[in-house]
Structure formats: C-alpha cells, structure tokens
Amino acid sequence: MTSELAAGVSGARMIELGRGECLALLAGVPLGRVGFTRQALPVIRPVNHLVDGDTVVIRTHPGSALARHTTVDEVVVYEADDLDARTRTGWSVMVTGRASLVTAPWEAARYRALLIPWTDRDVDEIVSIQADLVTGYRLLR
Numbered sequence: 001m002t003s004e005l006a007a008g009v010s011g012a013r014m015i016e017l018g019r020g021e022c023l024a025l026l027a028g029v030p031l032g033r034v035g036f037t038r039q040a041l042p043v044i045r046p047v048n049h050l051v052d053g054d055t056v057v058i059r060t061h062p063g064s065a066l067a068r069h070t071t072v073d074e075v076v077v078y079e080a081d082d083l084d085a086r087t088r089t090g091w092s093v094m095v096t097g098r099a100s101l102v103t104a105p106w107e108a109a110r111y112r113a114l115l116i117p118w119t120d121r122d123v124d125e126i127v128s129i130q131a132d133l134v135t136g137y138r139l140l141r
Contacts, residue, residue, distance in 0.1 A: 011141060012140060013139070013140050013141075014138070014139055015137065015138045015139075015140055016135075016136070017093070017135075019131075021136070022093040022134045022135065022136035023131065025080075025082070025091055025093050026056070026078075026080050026093045027050070029080050031046060031047070031118075032049050032056075032078055032081075033046050033078070034077070034099075034129075035077040036065070036077075037074070038065045045066065047060070049115070050111070054131040055128045055129065055130055056095050056128070056131060057102070057126060057127070057129075058129070059111075059115055059123040060125045061123050061124070062122065062124060067101065067127065073098040074099055075098055075099075076096070076098075076099040077094055077095070078094070078095045078096075078129050079093065079094045079095075081093065083139070087141065088139060088141070089140060089141055090138070090139055091137065091138040092136060092137055093134070093135070093136035094133075094134070094135050095129060095133070096132060097129050097131050097132035097133065098130050099127050099128065099129045100127070101125060102126035102128050107126075
C-alpha cells in the first residue's frame with residue numbers, strides 16, 4: 001500500500017464521463033441497483049440488467065413493488081459501478097428515466113432469452129428504463 005493510501009489521502013481525480021462511455025461501462029457489468037419509491041419512501045434493489053441502445057432492461061417478479069409502479073411510467077434510477085477500495089479507483093454510472101413494463105410478447109420473449117435471472121424466483125416481468133438522464137464519474141489516480 002502506498003504511503004498516500006495509508007495516510008488516508010487518495011489523490012484520485014473524479015472525471016465526469018460522457019453519455020456514450022457511461023452506457024458502454026454499464027453494458028460491461030451484469031449487476032446494478034434500481035431505485036424507486038414505495039409508499040413515498042426510497043427503495044433500492046439489486047438486479048441484473050442488460051443495455052439495449054438507450055434502454056436498461058431488468059426482470060422482476062410479478063406483483064413486485066417495481067412492477068406495480070411501472071404501470072404509471074414511474075421515474076426510477078439505475079446505478080452500477082466498478083470500484084476498487086484498495087486503489088480507490090473505478091467508475092460509477094447512474095441512469096434516470098421512466099420505467100415501464102414491456103408488454104409486447106415478441107419483445108418480452110427476446111429480453112427473457114437475453115437476460116438470465118440470478119435467482120430462482122419467478123421473474124417473468126420485463127421492465128425497461130429509458131435512459132433520459134445519464135451521468136457517470138471515473139476515479140483516476
């Protein structure tokens with residue numbers, strides 16, 4: 001460990017990322033967190049995802065709080081990162097936009113084939129998040 005890190009001084013610079021790089025980084029990791037409101041309180045759930053153009057796609061179980069709220073095109077946030085605590089470097093990306101259920105049978109089937117769930121729960125609901133606002137930062141040494 002360098003003396004800077006041992007002393008608690010990281011020396012890292014935070015660089016703002018462009019939209020394209022943010023979406024590419026997001027597409028390169030399988031897991032993130034979706035944030036939404038439930039009974040006027042914030043909720044964050046870990047989920048796996050895929051990026052399809054300007055859309056983040058996740059799966060959820062029928063009747064979930066997220067599935068119920070997306071029927072009204074709720075604004076949600078999706079975040080993923082790749083941070084190294086030892087070197088204090090990495091990146092973080094957030095996508096904010098309207099979430100909606102994917103109801104077209106052919107589109108839902110395509111996403112189900114591409115997005116394999118990590119859990120053994122019934123996660124047949126497909127939720128798309130339109131990337132209206134995309135922000136990201138990279139920590140560099």
